[in-house]
Amino acid sequence: MRTLCASTLIGEFFLIGFAGLVAMKDPDLSMATVWTVSGVAMFLCVALCGVVTRPGGVAFGWALQIALIASGFVVPTMFFMGAVFAALWWASVHYGRKIDEAKARFAAQAEDAAPDAA
Numbered sequence: 001m002r003t004l005c006a007s008t009l010i011g012e013f014f015l016i017g018f019a020g021l022v023a024m025k026d027p028d029l030s031m032a033t034v035w036t037v038s039g040v041a042m043f044l045c046v047a048l049c050g051v052v053t054r055p056g057g058v059a060f061g062w063a064l065q066i067a068l069i070a071s072g073f074v075v076p077t078m079f080f081m082g083a084v085f086a087a088l089w090w091a092s093v094h095y096g097r098k099i100d101e102a103k104a105r106f107a108a109q110a111e112d113a114a115p116d117a118a
Contacts, residue, residue, distance in 0.1 A: 001096025005061065006049040008092045012068065012085050013045040019075050026074065041067065058093055065089050 020038030024031055044064060051057045065086040072079030 001093065001100050002053050004092035004096040004099075005052045005058075005089070008085065008088045009045045009049050009052070009061070009064075011088070012064070013042050015081055015085065016041045016045065016068070019071060019078055019081075022075050022077070029074070061089055061093070 016038055020034050023029060023034045023038070026034075041064075048057065048061055048064065052061060065082065068085055069079060069082030072082060
């Protein structure tokens with residue numbers, strides 16, 4: 001699960017950076033505000049890559065997905081892109097857990113099949 005979720009988060013890292021470039025064109029927003037918010041969100045994406053398998057990591061990832069969709073109020077395209085990445089996040093979590101379960105099952109079968117060395 002960690003690899004799939006981290007891949008999605010790194011994609012979001014770049015998406016947030018590009019959205020920050022688009023948001024800079026808004027005359028109502030200062031460059032400092034745009035890059036502070038974008039920078040914090042980008043940092044959270046990278047930090048979440050390391051803690052996604054810990055308790056609450058997936059829930060925090062969902063909060064990040066909601067924030068990404070909500071950023072559509074500043075950059076309207078982000079409504080669509082946020083929804084796409086939320087779907088990718090769901091797939092990463094869902095299929096990542098299935099892969100982890102399959103790996104554990106195969107490891108247990110290999111352990112049972114191996115002759116005892118004692």
